[in-house]
Amino acid sequence: MGNFTIRFWGVRGSYPIPGAQSVRFGGNTSCVELNIGNRRLIIDGGTGIIGLGNQMLKESFAAKKAINTTILFSHMHHDHNQGFPFFKPAFIDSTTLHIFGPRSFQMDFDKVLAGILQPPFFPVELSEMRSKKFISNISENDILLMSAVNDTVPRLHTTHLDKSTIASDDILVEVLKSFAHPKGGTLFFKVSYKDYSMVFASDTEGYLWDDQKLINFAKNADVLIHDAQYTTEDYIGQNGFSRQGFGHSTPEIAIEVAKKANVKQLVLFHHDPEYSDEKIALIEAHSRMKHPDCIAAYEGLSIDLTKGFSKLKRVQIKGINTI
Numbered sequence: 001m002g003n004f005t006i007r008f009w010g011v012r013g014s015y016p017i018p019g020a021q022s023v024r025f026g027g028n029t030s031c032v033e034l035n036i037g038n039r040r041l042i043i044d045g046g047t048g049i050i051g052l053g054n055q056m057l058k059e060s061f062a063a064k065k066a067i068n069t070t071i072l073f074s075h076m077h078h079d080h081n082q083g084f085p086f087f088k089p090a091f092i093d094s095t096t097l098h099i100f101g102p103r104s105f106q107m108d109f110d111k112v113l114a115g116i117l118q119p120p121f122f123p124v125e126l127s128e129m130r131s132k133k134f135i136s137n138i139s140e141n142d143i144l145l146m147s148a149v150n151d152t153v154p155r156l157h158t159t160h161l162d163k164s165t166i167a168s169d170d171i172l173v174e175v176l177k178s179f180a181h182p183k184g185g186t187l188f189f190k191v192s193y194k195d196y197s198m199v200f201a202s203d204t205e206g207y208l209w210d211d212q213k214l215i216n217f218a219k220n221a222d223v224l225i226h227d228a229q230y231t232t233e234d235y236i237g238q239n240g241f242s243r244q245g246f247g248h249s250t251p252e253i254a255i256e257v258a259k260k261a262n263v264k265q266l267v268l269f270h271h272d273p274e275y276s277d278e279k280i281a282l283i284e285a286h287s288r289m290k291h292p293d294c295i296a297a298y299e300g301l302s303i304d305l306t307k308g309f310s311k312l313k314r315v316q317i318k319g320i321n322t323i
Contacts, residue, residue: 002148002169004196004305006223007033010048011297013203013229013248013270014079021276024315026299029079030202030270032225036171036193037148042071043189043200045084048299053087066094068151072138072173073101074202075186076112084113085122095131098154100138102177104184110135138187140177145170148193168194176217180205181247190217196305198223199263202270205246206253210260218261222305225297226254228268231283251287251294258291265309266294267301281320 010016010028017027031048034041040056042049060067067089074080089095101109113135114126126133136156138144143161146154148169166172172192179185181203188201199218204211204227218224229248236242251268258266268287271280284296295301298315 002037002194002306003035004193004198005035006198006225006303006305007035008048008297008299008301009033009052010044010046010083011269011271011299011301012046012079012273013227014273016047016079016082017273021278024277024298024317025271025280025296027273028299029082030074031083032200034191034198036191037169038150039146039148039171040069041171041173041191042069044074044080044202045071045087046079046081047083047086049083050086050088053089056089057092060089066096067092068096070098070144070146070154071100072187072189073099073109073113074189074200075102075181075184076104076116077203080203081113081116085117085124090129090131090133093130093132096151097131097133099133099135100144100154100156101135102139102184102187103137109137138175140175140187142175144173144175146173147171174217176213178204178211178214180207180211182245186247188214188217190221197221198225198305200225201257202227203247204249205244206249206256210253210256215257215261218257218263221261221263223265223267223303224254224258224261224263225267225269226257227270228254228283228287228296229270229272234272251283252290255287255291255294258294264293265303265312266291267303268294268296271296277315278317278320281315281317284314285320 010031028048029046030044032043117126143157174190176188186203227249228251
């Protein structure tokens with residue numbers, strides 16, 4: 001049936017955090033790689049995309065094959081784009097990038113992306129990156145189709161699509177917009193291939209009686225990657241500083257969505273940069289007491305949807321039992 005693998009290159013929120021307390025879960029910001037058939041998709045361009053880009057170049061040189069990939073941006077806060085200016089494949093003239101992201105405040109996405117790559121903020125402009133770049137808006141209810149067997153151009157459908165016309169080797173990307181993140185909201189992505197599906201839902205905050213739109217969107221998915229930046233104590237502000245309204249969730253919020261959507265595996269994502277490896281491991285352990293089918297994302301975590309989830313490797317920290 002073909003491969004469908006998810007690999008995490010950046011799992012932090014807000015800002016990257018180097019140092020001894022982040023060596024196990026990682027300190028890079030949001031970036032997730034999908035390998036489906038012969039096609040690679042990347043979700044978000046946080047600092048994790050830098051290491052991914054370096055790996056892609058090594059593979060490209062070894063295989064003597066040019067890079068052709070698709071990048072989806074959920075939104076354009078710094079922790080989701082700050083690695084893109086250092087994404088080396090974008091500087092190679094043989095590279096082809098199909099880039100999709102949301103319009104922001106009445107500005108098309110190509111202009112938004114160009115805005116982070118201009119003086120005085122960065123010395124290289126988007127137009128000076130030598131790769132071939134095809135940049136498009138993507139929004140709620142849009143559908144993106146691409147072949148899993150070749151590098152043909154992704155087809156963006158902005159009107160109703162008869163799903164019976166989808167080819168057997170097509171990858172289907174569906175889009176949902178959430179307004180639960182200031183100030184312009186964020187996009188969720190559902191990526192489906194044959195009988196498998198994954199939902200990416202970062203940078204979202206809970207709703208009264210849960211996020212019904214997201215629950216319906218993620219219904220019966222194999223994997224749900226869900227924001228879980230704060231513990232409940234930090235979220236409500238037991239230390240005197242509330243994070244309510246920041247546009248991020250708790251593990252409990254993520255668990256409720258996962259249960260009601262009947263997803264097979266929940267991945268807790270977008271960890272707070274102030275949380276150490278030990279704290280995230282404890283959050284995972286407590287979360288698994290409430291919902292065994294969950295894991296805290298870490299850099300290097302790889303999930304093959306075609307092989308199930310029973311053998312997922314968890315971060316092991318002495319004195320903390322996450323099994």
